[in-house]
Amino acid sequence: MISAIAQAMVIYGVTPSVGRIYGVLYFSEDPLTLDEIKDQVAMSKASVSNGIRELIDTEMVSKVWKKGERKDHYIAEKDFLRNFLNFFVKMLRLERGLIMKALEQTEPIIEELSTNGTDERVTKTATRDLDLMKDSREYLDWIMRLANSMESGEIFDYFPKKKE
């Protein structure tokens, strides 16, 4: 099961080692320390430290404090669905940011060429490119509506958590 989880996480862009760290924490009954994880996954402490940081950054793992214990302890966020939604929202926002930035830089220039262009060839392709950019905006709008609904939980109105 841990291997399968690690492999599945690879699809989401994490390295198999990091996936195994998550898998080990997922099935652990208690919070684990860096050293305990290190032993179970057979990696160096530095690697585990980096992996844990990545997992914390993506909110898949959190640090817990155990009284009397000096070492840090970590637990896995066990709600796969939450992890999934977190991942997606982040990914979609990132995509939007990248494309939007480029659109804002290029669209005015193409717009100008399209309306005031001197050469026939130029105005024609500029007009065509503007259409493509308009399509891009619609696409970005759609994925943002999806992302927002994932973040707010509205998506569960359409796809309930439990099938009746």
Added chain:
Amino acid sequence: MISAIAQAMVIYGVTPSVGRIYGVLYFSEDPLTLDEIKDQVAMSKASVSNGIRELIDTEMVSKVWKKGERKDHYIAEKDFLRNFLNFFVKMLRLERGLIMKALEQTEPIIEELSTNGTDERVTKTATRDLDLMKDSREYLDWIMRLANSMESGEIFDYFPKKKE
């Protein structure tokens, strides 16, 4: 714009070079040959060939036949939303396959330990693990319902393509 598209595609796990190939085709007015692409992206023909194959495999590019021309020509699938949905459905199905396989292998064993286990410690953790696996199945069920709605187009009932 081509750079931005390439960068955005990196999020979806393709290499920037392959992203650029797609970007070039996306803004090209006509279908392009391998050599024309090669010149525009400044890569070796072999790399372009591999990149094109990857893009065809993921249905982001298709080969078109131009009469009188010997070389193959390629065009980009311009519907970002379709590309997005294709990608997701494939990804979610892959994830389901991986986890399901592991579940089917391990669940019966843990089930057995849970009910007929001799040691108290064992039966307790087995029962707990079974719960986790049940949660996994529910998660897989949810993402499959999402994937199916993406494939069938049902998702557009809840998230229409054009905002009114």
Added chain:
DNA sequence: TAATTTATTTAATTTATATTAAACACATTA
């Protein structure tokens, strides 16, 4: 069928990424 063009595969190289041992910084306790 031979000659030529085109696309793909292979093997080697380059490049990027992940991993680690060792050094460091920070904290805790005696």
Added chain:
DNA sequence: TAATGTGTTTAATATAAATTAAATAAATTA
């Protein structure tokens, strides 16, 4: 404050991935 335990950085190494030139295979034309 000294001594030890803990986590993170750093610099070097090992591993994996992408890229290419050259060889091969497939297709087209003369």
